[in-house]
Amino acid sequence: MVSPEGKTVTLTKDTKERFAPDSWGRPPHAVVVVDPAGTAVRVDGEISLLPGVEQGMPLPDGLAWLARATAEAAADAVHRGAPEPPTVAGEFRGRRFEAHPTRCADGSVVWWLVDHTARYAAEEALVAERERTTFLAEASNVLLSSLNAERCMAATARLASGFLADAAVVVAPAEGRQLPVTRAVRGGEAVQALIAADPSTVPGLAEALKGFPPVPSRWIDPTSLPDWLVPDGFGTTVGSVVVTPLPGHGVPAGALILLRTDTRRGFSENEETFARLFAARAGAALSAARLYAEQHSITRTLMRDLLPPPLHRVHGVEFAGSYRSSDARDRVGGDFYDVHPGRTASEPSLVVLGDVCGKGLDAAVLTGKIRNTLQALMPMADDHERVLQLLNGALLNSDNTRFATLVLASVRRAENQVHLRLTSAGHPAPLVVRNDGRVEEIPTRGSLVGALEQITAHTVGTTLLPGETCLLYTDGITEARGGPLGGELFGEERLKRALAECGGMPGEALVDHLQMLASQWLRDGGHDDLAVVAITAPQTTHLSAVDGHTRGRYTS
Template sequence: MNDAAKELLPADVEPRWQHGESVLISERSYAAHRVDHGSGEVTWWLLDDTDLRLQQNRAELLARMSNALMTSLNPERCMSVVAELAATHLADEVLVIAPGTTEGHAVTRCRRGEQPTHELLRVDVEEVVGLSEALKGFPPVPSRWIDPAAAPAWLAHDVSSIVVTPLPGHGVPAGALILMRRDGRFDEDEESFARLFASRAGVAMSAAWLFTQQAVITERLTMDLLPPLLRRYEHVDLAGRYRAAQDTERVGGDFYDVHEREDGELFVVLGDVCGKGLDAAVQTGRVRTTVHALLPVVADHDQLLRSLNQALLTSDRTRFITVVVATVTPREDGLHVRLTSGGHPPALIVRADGGVEAAKTRGTLVGILPEIVTTTDEVVLAPGDSCLLHTDGITEAVGGPLGDEEFGEQRLLRALGECRGMPAEALAEHVHMLASQWIGEGTHDDMAVVAITAPRRR
């Protein structure tokens, strides 16, 4: 080395570069490249690769950050990850602020080396220059650099530099990232890197918000499609059970409803839409809504089923259904029940002495032919008697010892003969349990049962 090189380079630098290591000189990184000459001499070129290494390190850091950001679709957890990563790699203190709701702004705060904290703040975002624009997804204006002296107390204190950066999401603003340092300022390179991080953080946060919003919508829609919880009535004992075809799903094509008329009568409807899964569940929603709308204007079962048939025929995406309707009227001697079937398995009457009989009602499938034909049966349930409405998912359940036999009507009738005197809740649960045990781990159709029992007199 010449005298200039000796003055510039540390004494121990040569052994390091000869082993292919980069050397650090005055906070700059240099890569050593060897050139061999024919004379046996060697020339070493030291090339400044500081910026290249910085970009490589930041790219690796961004990749690790992206992986960490995608570990959760819980919005609060995602905000925690964003705040913790930013506090570790970008700033001394970080605030992640979500877009406002009627309740305020969700805020996650994190100081370097500490755990993130969450709070819901009712604050005026206009107090912070550029924050309202950032929360809308736009770059902060007029300046990204905020005067710490002008920052409100809820934002920060004892800091020397503040930067506001938007968190852009999937076409929607995900919030804002506020970076703070206690000593020194952010340079342009650091602010640029913070924007790269914010763009990835915003995508992760918006994905979490959208997933949560979709989950809430799905839950609310699902609750509307599920059969209702049946309430207790003074003179009528009612119970229902439902199981969708796929245990991973909550809704399907079977349904039941109970409507109370002004005169005290109960109108019970149980049905089975052709098909399974979400499409069939959507159709059950339409059928249930149609029945609810028709009840105040129809006079009898036949008129109701005819009107329902016409409504389904005029729908663009109709599936035919089978349905059984029952009108339950309390009497001195028990319950008077009128039953009408539209292509559905007949209701089963379970007497208090153990006798079981099928109601004498039958009819045409609903929603497939221009005209339907139905017959109505009337039965009296004495105290302790029950009427069981069920879908074919019970009788056609395949399982048993070899896993290939239907549960069948005869097996159901024998089982009901052993249920004499059971209250409605126990009867519905027993039938549902028998079918489930018969199926075991096998596949099955949707299943629904409703038990109507005349309470015993005390």
């Protein structure tokens, strides 16, 4: 008989002689000879690995797997030429063995028990580490796939309850006197709520929300948890608890609480360490989501002030406008317009359309400053030259190095006519569309603002009859490159020809028509910011007589 280690053991026909102590050397493994009845005929080798196994006594219950294998080997032995029994594996007293057999003639089997506890432990640890690494990679993808803070909290609770515990609770920093809480049970959906609760009632939660290190699970009494912390569907008994912070970008992002139902299986140190690794990823994702939400809120507030306002009728005068940024991603740029109504119908309204040097957010910042300054100068709105001088001084005294071109229009309605006073500050001259289709260029001129110490300006007046429109525009229209070959300028002459077809057209329709022409001209090509404002004297409205035959009357 040859052992798994290559040692030769001589088995004689006499059982006593076969199993005499002197017949074997000292085997390096535990060796036990088992008869078909499950009795240990002999125990030898590293017998310390088999505590409780005694020679001449039945095998203990922990080795029932070995007794079964011996009985099966004895049953097979009745068949002549039966092969050696197969190697079997099992556990005994916390150790894992592989038992290599050699059949004896009387039906007994010599089992060489090789201790593979360390090998199995290493293999299991390797498998567990691979699973954890895979989980962390997948969790990172899920957590970073959304910049919505509520979705990120739900994903954190769902992932943690599915892999780390039986249930998970994510607690965000308090909003006033309420805690945003997201709870999930393994296999279920995350449920979110605002709860009026004191975090100090949960051991370690108040500290975790402030970013302090986690409290070991063995220090937390599961019976002390408040009811609001246990998710619906979890059960009535909490076996063990882990509370760990969710670290953010400089500010704690919240806390993660893991719950298990089994009181016999607490969280090991390795599991708590892994929970912190997951919490670090979840905290970073939550922090990024909240930072994005904060920036989005700030951007939305700024956009509300930087974007041109919607225009409508003011003191009996129709205003219409259109704005298109050079970059759809920015939405704001260097072109702008505003209508500042007079306090009464007898006071003029001030219309401003301008173009700041440059594009994007940097130009938009200067745009906001110009608009705020002009709003403050509204009391002197009818003195265009004075307004431009003060605005020029304000720009020169600031840190910006940009300049701007402007056109100002003071608008006042008298009876059915609209009286305009127009001043250009380095800007394309306004165009007036008469009812008969004539297009007049208003000969106002002046120097741009924000570049020179002294500026010049020349104001020109004109009058709009009902149905006539004055168009203010930026050079983004005339310098738009496109057309059939893709590189031709739209130009002033093409703009005037387009306006000549709009005699008597309402201002809003005229603006829409120009926007359509510009889009068709540009197609998908790049362009500068585009802005137009139409000032229109309303058409009079004809009311027919009741019988439809007599002469009616006109109103405005």
